[in-house]
Every structure is written in C-alpha cells, then in structure tokens.
Amino acid sequence: GERALARAAHPEAAARFEAALHVLDLDEHDESADPRRVARIRAELLVLLGQALWRSGSTGEARERFAAGFELARTIRDAETLARAALGFVGRTDVTPGVNHEAVAMLGSALAALPECDSALRAELLARLGTELYYDDARGRSDPLTAAAVAMAERLDEPELLAYTLSARHYALTIPSVDPSERLELLDRLVALAERTHALDALTLGLQESVAELLEIGDAARMDVARAMT
Numbered sequence: 001g002e003r004a005l006a007r008a009a010h011p012e013a014a015a016r017f018e019a020a021l022h023v024l025d026l027d028e029h030d031e032s033a034d035p036r037r038v039a040r041i042r043a044e045l046l047v048l049l050g051q052a053l054w055r056s057g058s059t060g061e062a063r064e065r066f067a068a069g070f071e072l073a074r075t076i077r078d079a080e081t082l083a084r085a086a087l088g089f090v091g092r093t094d095v096t097p098g099v100n101h102e103a104v105a106m107l108g109s110a111l112a113a114l115p116e117c118d119s120a121l122r123a124e125l126l127a128r129l130g131t132e133l134y135y136d137d138a139r140g141r142s143d144p145l146t147a148a149a150v151a152m153a154e155r156l157d158e159p160e161l162l163a164y165t166l167s168a169r170h171y172a173l174t175i176p177s178v179d180p181s182e183r184l185e186l187l188d189r190l191v192a193l194a195e196r197t198h199a200l201d202a203l204t205l206g207l208q209e210s211v212a213e214l215l216e217i218g219d220a221a222r223m224d225v226a227r228a229m230t
Helices: 003-008 010-028 035-055 059-076 077-088 101-112 120-132 139-156 159-172 181-197 199-219 220-229
Strands: none
Touching: 003 010, 003 035, 010 035, 035 077, 059 077, 059 101, 077 101, 077 120, 101 120, 120 139, 120 159, 139 159, 159 181, 159 199, 181 199, 199 220
16 A cells, blocks of 8 residues: 555555555454554554545545544554644645634644654644644744744755745745745745755745745746746
8 A cells, every 4th residue: 555655556555555444443353453553553544544545636535534543543642643644634735714723733732742852743743833823813823833843854954844844934934024035045945955855846836935925026037937947
C-alpha cells in the first residue's frame, strides 16, 4: 500500500489499506494478539488510508478515516500517529474564512502530545495551527506559531519543510501592518527552496502569492516573470 501511495497509485493504495484493515479485524479475535499493538497498527493504517483517499479526491471519506485514526491514537497515546491524523484531517492548505474550531482542537491536542523538542511533525503542526488561527479574534496567536515553525524547520535543515513553514509564515503576515516587501522576501526564499527540492506544490503556491505581492508593490516586470513561471 505504501509503495502504491509513493507512485501515486492512490486507488490501489486505498484498496490495499482496506484489505489490511480487514485482516486486522480477524487478528483482533485472536486471543494471543497484543491489543495495544493491534490498535497501534489500526491507527497507522487508518491514517494511511486517509492519505490515499484524500489524494484520490474523496476528502469526505478521508476525513472519516483520519478522525477514526485520531481518536484511536489518542486512546493509546500514540503521539506521532495522532499528529499525522490531525494534519491529515485538516489538510495542509485547506484554510477558509473563519476559525475551524474542530481543526484547532485537533492540532492543539496533537501538539500537546508531542515531545517539546524539534521535529518535522512539530514544525508542521505549529505552521498549520498558525494558519488556522489567522482569523482568530486574538490575532496575535498566529504570528508566534508560524515564526516558531520557520525557526524549527531552519534548525532541522529540511528544505521542503522550510518551504512549507515559510508559506504558513507568509499567510500569517498577510495583514495591513506588514509591508508587502517583507512578505515578498519570505516568498523569494520559498520559491528558491521549492525549485531546489522540486517541490512543485510549494513552488506553485509561492509564485502565485508572489504575483499578488508584486501587484501590490507595482513591480510589473517581476510580476510578469512570476506569472510566466507559474
């Protein structure tokens, strides 16, 4: 299933994870099976199935699996799977006007469960929680979360993760009090990292946001270049 997921054969991956869960159902009736081990594997499979369904376009079904994996991981106190389930449920960039309180609660629970040390999962949770709180009444909550995410990604020296956290930081700073040129510096870093690591999703996002910032600044020449690259 994971090999199918890696080569973007998402329906095949979903079918294999469903089959694995069916086998696990049979294993649960085995009195010699370790219940915690079975639960841990089930939680991991639910998250993987959620990823396969999400990438297949079945986001509603995917969220059901992520939610089930989240609850199971919380019950057995599996912090890593809890974080992956929360991130899967909320989506990496699925931000709409207003605060999604369910998403905030899941991300906050996952963040609290992880050890307070640098990790890619913790950096991604910080970034995603920061973007989700963009519309929160206490506007200041988004700023320190996204700043911490970028700093952690820099310490970890993971270019793709840094590109993602930079996109979250840019989102959090899209407010009238921040000069567009400051935000553009973040996007320039993001685009350079995305080009180097061939992270096309981050590259596309960075270029699209660059067009908007350059339009506000009035730099038509650079805007045309960004549009052409997009």
